[in-house]
Amino acid sequence: MTRDNINVSSVSCSATCYGTVFPISILEFSFDGLKKFINAKGCERKTIIGDQNKHIYYWDQNGFSNDDYLTLRVDHVPLFCGRTALHCYEDFMSSFAKKFEFLIGTVIEEISVGLGPSGVLKYPAHPFGDGRCKFPGIGEFQCYDKYMMDDLKMAARKEGKPQWEEKGPQKTGCYNSLPSEVPFFGEGEGSFLSDYGCFFLCRQPFQQVIKNRKC
16 A cells, blocks of 8 residues: 655745655645635635735845745734635645545555744745855844734834834844854844844744744
8 A cells, every 4th residue: 555644834845855856835825826725715816915915925124025934923914815824724734634534544644744944943034945045144034024024013112112113133144144244143232132132032033933833
């Protein structure tokens, strides 16, 4: 009997098998017009949400999006025909389990669930796929989409720091910088040890990764 291992990924990545690279696209509900998933829910809207609203993806400081992964701030925002990203993920997994229940444990012997970029629960600072970042570059903060910035504004207001509302960390270098070249990762004024640096790293964006793991 043929046995299969299933990889369920909510992100875009490339898988390699016997030297051949197989691209895995992001789930259709965010990128490819919602198609049958949305039609089954009685929604006639067929626009490509990821093209219409690029802010569902992470943005870097220069306004370039990382289309491999949905920003964590849309987890609870009903952007997908009235549904949140978590609702879509939940229904996808439930539908898969129901459809293939009779095969699980026999033909399907293992199911791997990707938790983030490249299947790993991590911060998506290194979009290698389009050549922006090359090892050993430090990558960039991906926190400039509308929803992440709204979260930053609310956090700054709670801290009574209106001057922190409109900007991410400064002097953080670029994708291919080395840590030693970047003032933010040093010990001087404006570094990660400053009041703003501690505020940013404690509130955004890494705490969002931890919250996402709990979801």
